[in-house]
Amino acid sequence: MLDARGAAVPGATLTLISTSGQQLGRALSRPDGYYELTAPASGSYVLIASAEGRRPDASTVTLGDRPVSWDVTMAAMAGVAGTVTGAGDGAPVPDAHVSALDLRGEVLTSGTTDLDGRYGLEELPEGEFTVAVSALGFHPTAMPVRVSGAGMTGLDVVLRPGIRLRGVVHVLDGTPVDDARVTLADSHGNVVDTVTTGPDGTYSFGNLDEGSYTVVASGYAPVTTRVSVGGDDLDSVDLELGHEEAVPVGGFAGHNGRSGPGASAFGR
Incomplete structure (x- = not known):
């Protein structure tokens, strides 16, 4: 059993189950990270690893007639916590929406601030993330953060009022x-x-933002229709006024083993 940096993970629980979900073996990793499990016969099994403060791991192990070394890497579970305040007066911003995104832009977890502007995003693996914060009446912002090891990484956010x-x-x-x-x-x-x-x-x-703006108010665009008038009255020449459909806005963003009867799978 190893962590993301290659260090041993002692005390992790490893459970071997069949493809039908039956538990076949259970072991704890030693202080040096090694473990050993015995399978009843050759075939494919599921190995589940869990440890406090780390993301659970599941993998498929194919066992034959010889022991196989099967290393498991467990990422530490951590998180980001802090306070969201407004620029200028430094007052806490309640009900702000806070999200953690990975480098691909996928939202991993999100939450809202409490009355004191505090937030906490848990169950994040080690790595680099973007924390995005938005609140009514404030400009949204995004900040990079690196989460390493177990525990909470502090990140306070200041929002500019809009x-x-x-x-x-x-x-x-x-x-x-x-x-x-x-x-x-x-x-x-x-x-x-x-x-x-x-x-x-x-x-x-x-x-x-602060600056000069121009405000333009307008009614409906003119509407025309062609009508031919003969000897009879025309009573259904109706005209419909409306706004043109808005044009969508776009842009560019600048920014693994074998074992048989009585054989065992082992690893760290």
């Missing part, structure tokens, strides 16, 4: 305009976001 822009679209007499399209552009003319107003004419943009 500025919110709100308003109402109305006509000259003050009547609010429902379903108006409001577009926000930055100082370079790039569209930041587009929303439509509610029944009360209100709109809102959130998580903005």
Whole structure:
């Protein structure tokens, strides 16, 4: 029994079971990491290893008429813990969503902060991860972290508050305009976001950085239809107004053995 660094793992429990799930043998690894299990006959078996503070391991072992050395590597179970606070006042941020992703971008575990802004992500193996944090009213952030050995690795996160822009679209007499399209552009003319107003004419943009913006409000685009008028009245020339479908936004991210009757499988 070895860990990810090649050191012995003593006291690990190793269980040999048949492919039908019947337990055939059980042993503990010695201080030097070695263990030995005996199989009743040649064939394929499942070897399960478990140890406190480490990720369980299961592997298929094919045994023949001679003892086979079968080493098992067990990754340490660890985690990341810390506090999420807001920049400036340093106040804790409750209900922030915290996730740990591996180098392939797969989410391994996630959780939320408590009222004091504390979080804990457990059951992570050794390795490098990205911790992503998001909360309402704050800019999301992602930070690299390396988890090594058992126990919790500390990682405190500071979130930048996002500025919110709100308003109402109305006509000259003050009547609010429902379903108006409001577009926000930055100082370079790039569209930041587009929303439509509610029944009360209100709109809102959130998580903005400091800077200059342009707010553009518009109604529906003109709609035309061709009509031929003859001697009779036309009563069903209906026109439908609506907004064009939003264009999806995309971009680039810059950033193993044998044993027979009475034979044994052993390893470390």
